[in-house]
Amino acid sequence: xxxxxxxxxxxxxxxxxxxxxxxxxxxxxxxxxxxxxxxxxxxxxxxxxxxxxxxxxxxxxxxxxxxxxxxxxxxxxxxxxxxxxxxxxxxxxxxxxxxxxxxxxxxxxxxxxxxxxxxxxxxxxxxxxxxxxxxxxxxxxxxx
Amino acid sequence: xxxxxxxxxxxxxxxxxxxxxxxxxxxxxxxxxxxxxxxxxxxxxxxxxxxxxxxxxxxxxxxxxxxxxxxxxxxxxxxxxxxxxxxxxxxxxxxxxxxxxxxxxxxxxxxxxxxxxxxxxxxxxxxxxxxxxxxxxxxxxxxxxxxxxxxxxxxxxxxxxxxxxxxxxxxxxxxxxxxxxxxxxxxxxxxxxxxxxxxxxxxxxxxxxxxxxxxxxxxxxxxxxxxxxxxxxxxxxxxxxxxxxxxxxxxxxxxxxxxxxxxxxxxxxxxxxxxxxxxxxxxxxxxxxxxxxxxxxxxxxxxxxxxxxxxxxxxxxxxxxxxxxxxxxxxxxxxxxxxxxxxxxxxxxxxxxxxxxxxxxxxxxxxxxxxxxxxxxxxxxxxxxxxxxxxxxxxxxxxxxxxxxxxxxxxxxxxxxxxxxxxxxxxxxxxxxxxx
Numbered sequence: 001x002x003x004x005x006x007x008x009x010x011x012x013x014x015x016x017x018x019x020x021x022x023x024x025x026x027x028x029x030x031x032x033x034x035x036x037x038x039x040x041x042x043x044x045x046x047x048x049x050x051x052x053x054x055x056x057x058x059x060x061x062x063x064x065x066x067x068x069x070x071x072x073x074x075x076x077x078x079x080x081x082x083x084x085x086x087x088x089x090x091x092x093x094x095x096x097x098x099x100x101x102x103x104x105x106x107x108x109x110x111x112x113x114x115x116x117x118x119x120x121x122x123x124x125x126x127x128x129x130x131x132x133x134x135x136x137x138x139x140x141x142x143x144x
Numbered sequence: 145x146x147x148x149x150x151x152x153x154x155x156x157x158x159x160x161x162x163x164x165x166x167x168x169x170x171x172x173x174x175x176x177x178x179x180x181x182x183x184x185x186x187x188x189x190x191x192x193x194x195x196x197x198x199x200x201x202x203x204x205x206x207x208x209x210x211x212x213x214x215x216x217x218x219x220x221x222x223x224x225x226x227x228x229x230x231x232x233x234x235x236x237x238x239x240x241x242x243x244x245x246x247x248x249x250x251x252x253x254x255x256x257x258x259x260x261x262x263x264x265x266x267x268x269x270x271x272x273x274x275x276x277x278x279x280x281x282x283x284x285x286x287x288x289x290x291x292x293x294x295x296x297x298x299x300x301x302x303x304x305x306x307x308x309x310x311x312x313x314x315x316x317x318x319x320x321x322x323x324x325x326x327x328x329x330x331x332x333x334x335x336x337x338x339x340x341x342x343x344x345x346x347x348x349x350x351x352x353x354x355x356x357x358x359x360x361x362x363x364x365x366x367x368x369x370x371x372x373x374x375x376x377x378x379x380x381x382x383x384x385x386x387x388x389x390x391x392x393x394x395x396x397x398x399x400x401x402x403x404x405x406x407x408x409x410x411x412x413x414x415x416x417x418x419x420x421x422x423x424x425x426x427x428x429x430x431x432x433x434x435x436x437x438x439x440x441x442x443x444x445x446x447x448x449x450x451x452x453x454x455x456x457x458x459x460x461x462x463x464x465x466x467x468x469x470x471x472x473x474x475x476x477x478x479x480x481x482x483x484x485x486x487x488x489x490x491x492x493x494x495x496x497x498x499x500x501x502x503x504x505x506x507x508x509x510x511x512x513x514x515x516x517x518x519x520x521x522x523x524x525x526x527x528x529x530x531x532x533x534x535x536x537x538x539x540x541x542x543x544x545x546x547x548x549x550x551x552x553x554x555x556x557x558x559x560x561x562x563x564x565x566x567x568x569x570x571x572x573x574x575x576x577x578x579x580x
Contacts, residue, residue, distance in 0.1 A: 008530030010523045012560050040532045043558050047530060062342065064562045066523045070530050099531065117530075 002125055002135045003071040005053035006115065009046045010066040013039055021046060021065065028059040033141060034104040034115055047102070049074065049115055051142045071121055074136040075128060077112040079105060087114060087133060094127040096120050106144050113141075151267040151299065152260075155407055156462045160455075163406045163463060168202045170435040171410060175199045175208070178441050181226035184219060185443065205410070206421060210431070211445040216246040216387065225249055227439050237285040238386040248287075248386050249439040255294065257436050258389040261405055262295025268396035268403065268460065269355055269380050271325055273300035276352075278318060280328030280336075281360065282569055283307045287390025288360055292327045301325075308332065308568035311339045319345065322352045327382070327391075330358040330367055331571035334502040337375055338566075348376035357382050359391055361570045362472045362488045366495030368399075370502060383467060385447055388432060393467070398459050401466025408436045411465065412444070413453050416474060427452045429474065430467070448474040450486075478508055478574055480515045480552045487573040490519060493549050499527040499538055503564040509577040518555045519546065520564055 011017045018037070025032065035048040050056040053069065060067045077083040084103070091098060099117040106113065113136055118124040128135060150156045158166070176196045178185040189195065192209040199207065216224060225232070232249040239245060250258070271277065277296040281288030289307055296303045304321055306314050308328070314336060318326070326333065333356055337347055347353055356371065359382035371379045383402045384392035388409065393402045404411050412421050413428040422428040430449045434441045450471040457463060472486040479485070487506060494500050501522030509516050521542065529535065539556040546554045565572065 006530075008528075010528055010535070010558070010560060012563065017560075038532050040536060043535065045530050045532060045535070061525070064342065064560075066525050066528050066561055068525060068528050068530055 002073070002137060003121055004049065004074050004136070004138050004141055005057075006070045006072040006117070007048050007050060007053060007056050007060065008068050008070050009060060011044050011046055013042055013044050018046070021060070024059055024063045024065075025050065025056060028055060030056040030059065033144060034102060034113070036100075036102040038100070047100075047115075049141060051144075053138075070117060072115050072117045073121065073124060073128070074141060075114045075116060076134040076136055077103065077114045079112045083112065084114065086131075087116075087128065090127055090131045090133065091116075091118065091124055094123060096124045096127065149267070150461075151264040155405070156264060156268075156403075156464065158407075158463055160463050164202060166407055167410055167435060170407070171202065171205065171433065172196075172199055174433070174435055174441060175443070177438075178226060178443060182224060182441075184215070184224045185226075188443075202410075205412070205433070205444070208433075208444050210419065211442050213246070213387070213446070213448065217244045220244045221247045222249065225440050227251060232439055234290075235285075236287045236290075236386055236390065239286075246387065248389070250389070251439045254389065254437050254439050257408060258291060258392065259294040259298045261389070261392045261408055262291065263298040264405065265382070265392070265394040265403070266295055266299050266301070266357070268462070269357070269378070269394055270397055271296075271299060271301055271355060275301040275324045276304055276322050277301045278304040278306055278314070278323040278326040280306050280308060280314060280326055280332060281391075286569075287384075287386045288327075291384070291390035291392075292357070296327075311336055311568075312343065315340045315343060315345060315351075318351050318353060324352050325355040325357065326353060327357040329360050329567070329570055330356075330363040330371065330379070331361065331503065331566070332568050333358060333371065333379075334367075335566040335568075337371075338502070347374075353377050356380065357394060359383060361573075362470055362476065362486075364488050364492040364495060365469065366492045367502070370495055381469070383470065385449075387442060387445060387447070388434070389437065396458065396460040396462060400458065401454050401468050403458065403462050403464045403466055406464045409433065410435055411453060411467070413451065414446075416450075424453050424455045424465075427471065450474060476574070478506070478517075478576060480508065480517050480550075483550070483552050485517070485550050485552055489549055490546065490554075491573075493545050494519070494521060494542070497542060497545070499524060500542065501561055501564075503566065503571075504573070505564050506574045507577065508574065515578070516555065517552060518557055520557045520559050522561045522564060523558045524561065 031051040033049045038045045097119045101116040103114045179196045234250045236248045237245050279292045283289030356379045368379045380395045382391050382394045410433040412431045416429040430447045452468045454466045472488050501524045505520045507518040542556045
């Protein structure tokens, strides 16, 4: 299983909304690995990668949030200049479009992880692996 | 669930000509009765230049003057009563959001007529002995709770008088005592279903609920479809106002209009502007005359509900006329830049869009000289995409569909589920900031 589950949430653009989301996860002992907020006026979408996506999804869903799971790729990126280029160039040359992306650096390893949602996940997996780029698995994300 | 066809087959299936004759006789005596017992009506008839003996046939009804809600307010508390207090066994009082409340009184026979009306109605949707009817309408001054309670007891069903509120306990009792039917506002039932889901209880699989009797606020066929699909129950519309007694009539199992018992009430639909009677099938304002009610009878009372009458015989065999879905009350209508909008129209559009939740709110405001309408809807997980562009196009699509039906531009605001206030009684659908 190379694709990993990202949790996405619909939130209103109002004070305290992020706090409510993070409290729900914190109470359940779910740890956030990476997070990004996209905003569009009155509302926004929080996307995040957590250590236990099933549990994270369940507590948010039961808490009454509008939440969905999306398959994304966690691509290992060398933490050096040109690290990002290598990945997106490989995808671009293979006509795979990146819908959105966000990155984070892990403390343990000397590498960064790039979370990407693409329009063709199977093809993306194939071309990235073919170019010698490593994709992190669910277990690896959990263990960080 | 037990099945019972008719509560009173002789009356409910009476040929229309016989019903008309019965109405004529009762109308004539009612006119004499109010003239003799109510100083208010004596005066009103005098002003209109009419005396009881002028009413010789049903067609003479139009000679009688209208009664208005404002008359009840102006004669507060009991100026329109036809009987003294020692004949009154109960009062109900309607909430006076605008001005004084209105007081309705009942004799023993009035309570009997009211229960009888509901006994026929509840029987027509298949309820009877062996059913457990959970009454989730408010008990007290509001007519909903006690009205349904008496009707349900009359047919020998078991009443579970939960009243409103304490939703989790309502659900627990529904399960533990095996409620087969529930009576409440449609918006409160949607809330119950939502809370049940959160508790991990499926109304369809984990309860015995089969029937919902929903009213006290206008609701649409689209909401009915949603309720039925989500919970597996049959949802029936109930109608009645406190001035008429309270909730009185429901649809039958055909779900094709609300049967109004002709031996109890005479109904007309009029053009609200001219006061002229409209032919069957045309939409106008509902006007009722009580034929069998004694503490506070009403002659040509203008309820303000907009509807149409269908006199075609119903497939269920009942001959009494049917009110087709109530569009709303003239008081509910909002005027946006000169265009009339009913919340029920907004609802019927929203409930066809699966990405939109069951609750909504309309906010009307004024920006400079211009009226603006904002519709708040909750985004459900059905079809929720984490792409901003999809959410933007959803709000555009809703706005476009509203424009198509209302001919008014509405801003659509997407909000989180649970944001719009839930009501245990009548839902607040419209907040009109222009009036403040």
